[in-house]
Amino acid sequence: MKVNVIGVGHTLFGKLDLDIGSLMYEAGKQALEDANISIEEIDAVYIANFSSSFAEQIHLPAVFASKFNVNKEITRVESACASGGLAIKEAVISIASGLYGKVLVVGVEKMSESSQPADIIARAASKNERSLGMTFPSLFALMARQHFHCYGTTEQHLAEVAVKNHRNALSNPFAQFHKEITVDDVMKSKMVASPLKLLDCAPITDGAAAVVMQSSETNSSVRLLGIGHNTDAIELFKRPDITTIPTVSRAAEQAFKMSQLVPKDIDVIEVHDCFTIAELIEIEDLGFCKKGDSKKIMEEGRSEVSGDMPVNPSGGLKAKGHAIGATGVSQVVEIVKQLRGQASNQVKGARFGLCCNIGGAGSSAVVSILSGE
Amino acid sequence: MKVNVIGVGHTLFGKLDLDIGSLMYEAGKQALEDANISIEEIDAVYIANFSSSFAEQIHLPAVFASKFNVNKEITRVESACASGGLAIKEAVISIASGLYGKVLVVGVEKMSESSQPADIIARAASKNERSLGMTFPSLFALMARQHFHCYGTTEQHLAEVAVKNHRNALSNPFAQFHKEITVDDVMKSKMVASPLKLLDCAPITDGAAAVVMQSSETNSSVRLLGIGHNTDAIELFKRPDITTIPTVSRAAEQAFKMSQLVPKDIDVIEVHDCFTIAELIEIEDLGFCKKGDSKKIMEEGRSEVSGDMPVNPSGGLKAKGHAIGATGVSQVVEIVKQLRGQASNQVKGARFGLCCNIGGAGSSAVVSILSGE
Numbered sequence: 001m002k003v004n005v006i007g008v009g010h011t012l013f014g015k016l017d018l019d020i021g022s023l024m025y026e027a028g029k030q031a032l033e034d035a036n037i038s039i040e041e042i043d044a045v046y047i048a049n050f051s052s053s054f055a056e057q058i059h060l061p062a063v064f065a066s067k068f069n070v071n072k073e074i075t076r077v078e079s080a081c082a083s084g085g086l087a088i089k090e091a092v093i094s095i096a097s098g099l100y101g102k103v104l105v106v107g108v109e110k111m112s113e114s115s116q117p118a119d120i121i122a123r124a125a126s127k128n129e130r131s132l133g134m135t136f137p138s139l140f141a142l143m144a145r146q147h148f149h150c151y152g153t154t155e156q157h158l159a160e161v162a163v164k165n166h167r168n169a170l171s172n173p174f175a176q177f178h179k180e181i182t183v184d185d186v187m188k189s190k191m192v193a194s195p196l197k198l199l200d201c202a203p204i205t206d207g208a209a210a211v212v213m214q215s216s217e218t219n220s221s222v223r224l225l226g227i228g229h230n231t232d233a234i235e236l237f238k239r240p241d242i243t244t245i246p247t248v249s250r251a252a253e254q255a256f257k258m259s260q261l262v263p264k265d266i267d268v269i270e271v272h273d274c275f276t277i278a279e280l281i282e283i284e285d286l287g288f289c290k291k292g293d294s295k296k297i298m299e300e301g302r303s304e305v306s307g308d309m310p311v312n313p314s315g316g317l318k319a320k321g322h323a324i325g326a327t328g329v330s331q332v333v334e335i336v337k338q339l340r341g342q343a344s345n346q347v348k349g350a351r352f353g354l355c356c357n358i359g360g361a362g363s364s365a366v367v368s369i370l371s372g373e
Numbered sequence: 374m375k376v377n378v379i380g381v382g383h384t385l386f387g388k389l390d391l392d393i394g395s396l397m398y399e400a401g402k403q404a405l406e407d408a409n410i411s412i413e414e415i416d417a418v419y420i421a422n423f424s425s426s427f428a429e430q431i432h433l434p435a436v437f438a439s440k441f442n443v444n445k446e447i448t449r450v451e452s453a454c455a456s457g458g459l460a461i462k463e464a465v466i467s468i469a470s471g472l473y474g475k476v477l478v479v480g481v482e483k484m485s486e487s488s489q490p491a492d493i494i495a496r497a498a499s500k501n502e503r504s505l506g507m508t509f510p511s512l513f514a515l516m517a518r519q520h521f522h523c524y525g526t527t528e529q530h531l532a533e534v535a536v537k538n539h540r541n542a543l544s545n546p547f548a549q550f551h552k553e554i555t556v557d558d559v560m561k562s563k564m565v566a567s568p569l570k571l572l573d574c575a576p577i578t579d580g581a582a583a584v585v586m587q588s589s590e591t592n593s594s595v596r597l598l599g600i601g602h603n604t605d606a607i608e609l610f611k612r613p614d615i616t617t618i619p620t621v622s623r624a625a626e627q628a629f630k631m632s633q634l635v636p637k638d639i640d641v642i643e644v645h646d647c648f649t650i651a652e653l654i655e656i657e658d659l660g661f662c663k664k665g666d667s668k669k670i671m672e673e674g675r676s677e678v679s680g681d682m683p684v685n686p687s688g689g690l691k692a693k694g695h696a697i698g699a700t701g702v703s704q705v706v707e708i709v710k711q712l713r714g715q716a717s718n719q720v721k722g723a724r725f726g727l728c729c730n731i732g733g734a735g736s737s738a739v740v741s742i743l744s745g746e
Contacts (some may be wrong), residue, residue: 019500052496053426059453059497062607062736066499071623074604074737075459076451079452080432086448092461097470124432126439127392231447234435250444363435364447 001258003092004221005370006102007035008333014176015323016206020110021054025067027208027326028106035212042212043100044073048087048107050080050324053120055110064106066310071131073100079231080124080359081274083107084209084328085366089227091213101214108208108331117204120256121324124360126234129212137275138199139236139361141193146279147243148195151292152279155195159186160298162199162318168305171344175322176205200276202316207323209330222336225261225352226300226369234363243292245278245362248285252356253365256287263287266369267350268338269309270331272358273316282356283311286367305345312337313345328357328366339372374463374631378743379475380408381583382704386694387549389579393428393437395482398440400581400699401479408585415585416473417446421460421480423697425452426493437479446473452604453497453732454647454726456480457582457701458739462600464586474587480702481581482669490577494697497733499607502733510574510648512609512734517650520616521568524665525652528568531596532559533671534649535572535691541678542688544717549578549694568604573649575689580696582703595709598634598725599742601627607736616665618651620733621658625729625740629660632742636660639742640723641711642682646689655729656684659740678718686711686718701730702737 006037009030011023018026024047032039045064049260052058057280061074077086084107091103111117122135129139163183169175181199189198202265213224228251236242256262263286271286274280282292289297303311314320314334317327335353337343358365382403384396391399397420405412418437425431434447450459457480464476484490495508502512518620520526534557559572562584584622586597601624609615629635636659644659646652653667661682662670670676676684687693687707690700708726724745 028458051431056496057500058424059607059733059736060450060495061452061604062733063499065604065736066606066608066611069601069606071605071620073602074452075463075602076686078431078449078451079447089491090448093467093470093472096472097466099466116465120431123429124435126436127430228396228447229446230444231434231438233439233442235439238439247444301435360432360435363432363438 001096002215003095003213003224004217005213005224005336006218006221007031009034009210010330010333011208012172013174013205013207013323015112020108021058021063021067023110023206023208024106024108024110027210028104031104031210031212037102039070041069041240042102042104044094045104046087046090046327047076048114048325049076049081050109051076051120054114054117068114071234079364081324082328082357082359082364082366085327088328088332088368089229089366092224092227095213095215097183101111103213104210105329106208106210106328109323109325110206111204112206128262129235132273136197137193138274140277141196142307143242143281144195147277150243153295155187157295158200158276160181161273162186164304165273165312165316165318168313168345169319172315172320173344175315175319176203178317196275201324202274202318205321205323207321207326209326209333211329211332211350214334220340222339223371224368226255226259228252228367231364234360236361245281245285245358245365247362247365248282248356248358251365252286254366255369261352261369266352266354268313268335268347268353269311270314270334271311271356273312273318279311305347310347313343313347329353331357332368339370374469374502375588376468376586376597377583377590378586378597378709379591379594380404381709382407382583383547383706384581384704386547386578386580386696388485388700392489393430393481394436394440395436395488396483396581397479397481400583400689401477404583404585406475410475412441412443415475415477416466418477419460419463420449420580421698421702422449423451423456423482424493424557427487427490441662443586452737455730455737456698457703458730461701461705461741462602462739465597465600468586468588476586477583478702480699482698484577502608503669510566510569513648514569515648516615517568518579520650523616526668528560529556530671531573531649532556534646534652535559535656536690536693537677538646541686541718542692545688545693546717548688548692549576550692569648575647575691575695577694578694578696580694582699582701582706584702584705592715596714596744597741598744599628601625601740604737607733609734611707618654618658618731618738620735620738621655621729621731624738625659628740628742634725634742639727641686641708641720641726642684643707644684644729646685646691647695652684655705659729678720683689683720686716704728704730705741708743712743
């Protein structure tokens with residue numbers, strides 16, 4: 001399979017004045033310019049968007065067509081917060097089919113238009129669990145509690161994830177937050193669902209990210225070596241062990257197999273830290289350390305940009321922001337920049353990068369592996 | 374490209390007690406049984422669903438995984454009312470890529486849980502037009518008015534579409550309405566948006582439809598010969614001529630080219646009659662007659678099941694029902710049954726069939742052509 005990312009685009013993340021169509025347009029236009037091609041040369045467009053309820057606009061393919069003043073094959077895909085990764089995957093499949101040459105992927109979310117975004121986000125969980133009062137913070141809090149119980153992870157370790165990601169975002173021009181925080185700030189921030197406090201949680205974000213893909217290489221292209229995808233039961237209570245996200249392990253296994261690489265080959269990693277605990281669980285489930293050992297990685301500073309397995313140099317969902325449908329695409333944009341040597345928080349000599357994008361409490365996952373060589 | 378439909382499934386259409394997960398399960402299970410394979414043999418699932426707002430459930434891939442108690446690659450696609458056709462297309466692409474062997478497509482919508490379904494449906498139109506008070510009945514009413522003005526089509530012709538489709542649904546066990554109506558009934562039904570009356574409009578429907586596809590043939594398989602897809606600007610006011618739906622013409626051209634057939638080869642047709650005028654416009658734009666001549670087809674009875682170009686033998690969206698995300702898949706189910714000689718309202722000797730599924734006021738369209746030979 002030969003698939004290359006030949007252009008990337010990214011809007012600011014945060015509370016923005018742009019409407020959902022303008023967000024798609026801005027990111028898409030940047031990616032096309034970066035690839036040095038026109039929208040007319042694009043054969044198909046995949047749009048990732050989590051919920052049409054925030055901005056009360058369904059039918060984004062037609063909104064895209066209006067904004068770019070084109071008619072094309074345009075498709076929206078969704079699997080909760082993994083929608084962005086899924087759009088990348090559908091683009092990969094479509095190029096592999098030989099039906100399309102050049103494909104544009106745009107991930108977008110316009111959350112700030114809704115007065116009740118948390119209610120809309122909760123719809124990605126099961127009705128059954130919601131009827132019992134569960135929310136995503138409480139589902140991830142349960143996972144954290146169990147992880148603490150089984151492996152000795154602590155609130156301090158979680159806080160260190162937030163501190164690292166806020167520090168990483170300082171140099172990212174697209175990040176929602178440019179504010180250094182301390183472990184003490186996290187520990188003293190408002191309790192959301194014990195042990196998760198406000199500064200353990202990703203924010204509500206508007207934004208879009210885009211990539212252009214094709215089968216052949218260019219001077220600045222980055223190869224997509226492997227991609228894995230898995231979907232599992234929506235209910236957390238159906239998971240035998242809630243300290244792991246099995247979809248992540250399965251998607252990673254598939255992506256590593258396709259790329260013929262192993263975890264120690266990876267130089268830079270973007271994971272889905274919707275809550276700080278998620279970053280630690282994913283590092284383990286992706287195979288970067290043994291189950292329960294992510295706390296040691298934090299203690300040893302290995303996931304810092306200067307460490308041997310830098311995680312979320314972009315600032316992650318925590319500090320870069322989490323424009324849901326955009327997130328999986330934004331991760332790929334960051335890794336492409338890292339592998340080109342053009343990242344705002346560059347990991348020195350990065351050759352191989354990995355993105356892990358999950359949906360819900362991990363019922364969906366997409367893992368992709370890219371190479372700058 | 375070798376793609377075959379090897380199994381089909383369909384729930385009742387109407388106001389149903391089943392929740393959205395159970396609807397997917399019922400249609401999916403039927404399709405698997407019809408294909409004589411198990412869910413474990415399926416490599417990937419594509420789910421078509423228009424809006425998660427009706428049933429307040431996003432993340433349907435994970436709901437599907439729960440219902441079938443499996444983990445798999447599962448993706449939801451959406452482009453308004455063309456979502457079903459789009460899921461079929463993504464399945465075709467994925468099989469063509471060689472990445473998957475067997476793929477299950479499930480289209481579903483659970484509309485009756487919402488107290489304001491029309492408000493949710495309206496989100497598939499542009500915010501701009503909505504702010505001016507436009508609704509889908511009024512957009513299609515404008516198209517009808519212009520068609521009347523340019524081509525002499527009348528309210529009587531529209532009424533005859535509803536009468537035909539209600540008659541066709543009488544023998545369809547899955548149809549929402551089993552009620553014969555007269556032209557007089559239509560003319561006297563409540564005005565919705567002049568000239569469209571209540572009996573010119575498709576209903577609010579719960580339901581699901583499913584197909585299993587693979588590259589190789591079986592004893593009862595039906596070949597998918599061609600598929601076309603196009604997306605255009607969301608605003609009706611951007612269309613130079615509102616008596617046509619350009620996405621339909623473009624998607625049809627692509628599907629006919631891929632299948633190496635022409636309109637006169639087609640023996641049975643399912644079109645997207647969300648409003649009666651849509652059936653007439655689509656017949657023209659698909660190339661079955663000249664622009665403006667669909668009224669003659671009605672006058673001559675050519676689109677009856679006994680005619681030479683039977684349209685909507687299933688009862689169409691008007692009488693079978695319009696469970697939005699299911700509709701494009703339901704059309705394929707009907708055509709597969711027709712080509713197997715197993716339809717409830719069988720077109721004698723049907724060898725080639727065509728489905729036309731549109732989204733919004735025609736800003737999206739998917740056309741597929743199937744062969745029983």
